Amino acid sequence: MKVLSQEDGMGAPAKSPTIYEVARLSGVSIATISRVLNAPGKVSPATRVRVHAAIDKLGFIPKAEARARALSRTARIGVVTPFFTAPSFVQRLRGIAEALSSTHIELVIYTVDSLEHVEGYLASLPLRGNVDGLIVISLPVGEQQARRLKRHGMPTVLIEYPNRLLDSLEIDDVDGGCMAAEHLIRKGHVRLAFLGDTHPPEYAIHPASLRQKGFRRALKGAGLGLPPAYVRSIPNAAEPTRRAATELLTMKDPPTAMFAASDIQALVVLKTARQLGRRVPEDLAIVGFDDLDMAEYADLTTIRQQLDESGRMAVQILLSHLEEPERPAKHVKVPLTLVERSTT
Amino acid sequence: MKVLSQEDGMGAPAKSPTIYEVARLSGVSIATISRVLNAPGKVSPATRVRVHAAIDKLGFIPKAEARARALSRTARIGVVTPFFTAPSFVQRLRGIAEALSSTHIELVIYTVDSLEHVEGYLASLPLRGNVDGLIVISLPVGEQQARRLKRHGMPTVLIEYPNRLLDSLEIDDVDGGCMAAEHLIRKGHVRLAFLGDTHPPEYAIHPASLRQKGFRRALKGAGLGLPPAYVRSIPNAAEPTRRAATELLTMKDPPTAMFAASDIQALVVLKTARQLGRRVPEDLAIVGFDDLDMAEYADLTTIRQQLDESGRMAVQILLSHLEEPERPAKHVKVPLTLVERSTT
DNA sequence: TTGAAAGCGCTAACAG
């Protein structure tokens, strides 16, 4: 008798068992199976045992989709994030994933590449009903969209761009700018420069501008100015940043300290300064913003905005809203702190 | 007459329209609605127009879950990844997200923190039926699991840990080690050290070991040795790495070049070397492995393994398998290249 | 404690 190894890929695609098979095998109705799964207390111990045996024997696992339809919820939340080229999104995502790992909730990622796409997602997601809630990272949500989300009862927490109708996590960018300035002033600097990314016209608010605002305000408070020549707004890419840094460092009265509105830009400045033979922090002090993982590797002084933590908080807020749909929108401020490392 | 702003969150939670409402409004049966959605050709232009009008008027969007059940597919793929603390996973994920963005396929992230969890996911995912396919990043998939996945007809592509039954993307770690060695030898170094993470006992293969193997082999080929004192296997965390680097740099015959099996470790070495007053690359040359984003910021010479690209490739392979379920497993090698920057 | 049966919203034969 020849036995072929039927273990492998051959044969029918082995459809997984349904509640019906389990019912048949254990000699009860499908309702009872459902009960031992969802309300074990309502089933007699005897049958419960029998059903469990059948479940184990068959290796039964409830189909998530079916469950979702019947329950009208999915145990899945969506995260809408800019196409994640920037590490800061990733770190928030990491916080989110971490917070979710202790639940059975799945995480669906929607990356958007343009602002119109944001509209599209936010318009269709609540209707398609394949997520129970939404976290929107660093994307401006228009008044219209916010209303729709709210109206459709889609719990949503916004990170960075707040809206009164929806839960949000807010960053006090202005304050962050102040902190950077104060730190540098304390270090004795008087010629300070600012470097941030350009303001995309469509956006409602612009973090870099707010950071600059706070920076400028603190300087003024200390009797210092922020001359236009010391301010650069450039596209958030390596090359333009490098060029701007070079210009600043090679002017006749170069700044002795720079505040970059993001760690990424700060790191480019750092690299550029070194290439130009400047010692950091002796010739040039640098402060970044974000406190990315890489800030630590680069030993960069920066304003920490608790990226991972903010992700965890967002999940927590979302879950609480899921449990209590009627509760009013919550607006939480994420505290900023200065992390001093070797670049100042 | 007072009109309250009813636009906002008040009133019933505005459940989104179903195919039934659309049918009623347009005066046809639900089947016809389904047709204009899925097979417009089979519907007369006249009714099609009428239905579309109703759809627009109601803002109807098909419920994904319902569709999924009826079709037995979900338009969703899952990515199983180690709890993503390490940037390399993120970059692969980025490639995956990017490749998916041109489709309508959703991306569900399953982060696993322990190897047992991997088993759990791989065992239940195909049965729960909420993803059509799977990409597993840098996680060892046992023979058992591979068989199950295959048997249940769950298209899966493995990144880094191959298995003959499933599609895979493979990295030639040994070759990468060789490349690092050859590069450093070419630069004239004769005292080379290796630094990698420890081998977690459960894992089937261990990339760092393979990289070391290649490194050693190339050295031998050039008549050089890799003395035990020059080899460090330490937990992949900053502090142990820093300590190991310090030890190596302060021994009496310190190496003049180091190959770290990951960029993360290489960056720690870089930082440590600088703190100890060593000039890079004059006193110490460093080569990393991965080519993370941050490698560029740090100007680190490294072995690039095309992380983003590998994510994109995985998606492509998965999609092709989805279309052609019977096609045999495909095993693709991702090419490695040396990226020379300022640390060598 | 249990079973029968009615959905959940949509797709896909099968008849007209």
Added chain:
DNA sequence: CTGTTAGCGCTTTCAA
């Protein structure tokens, strides 16, 4: 071309 109808797999009344 269009309507009827039987599911998809599970949850949840409502009776028994």
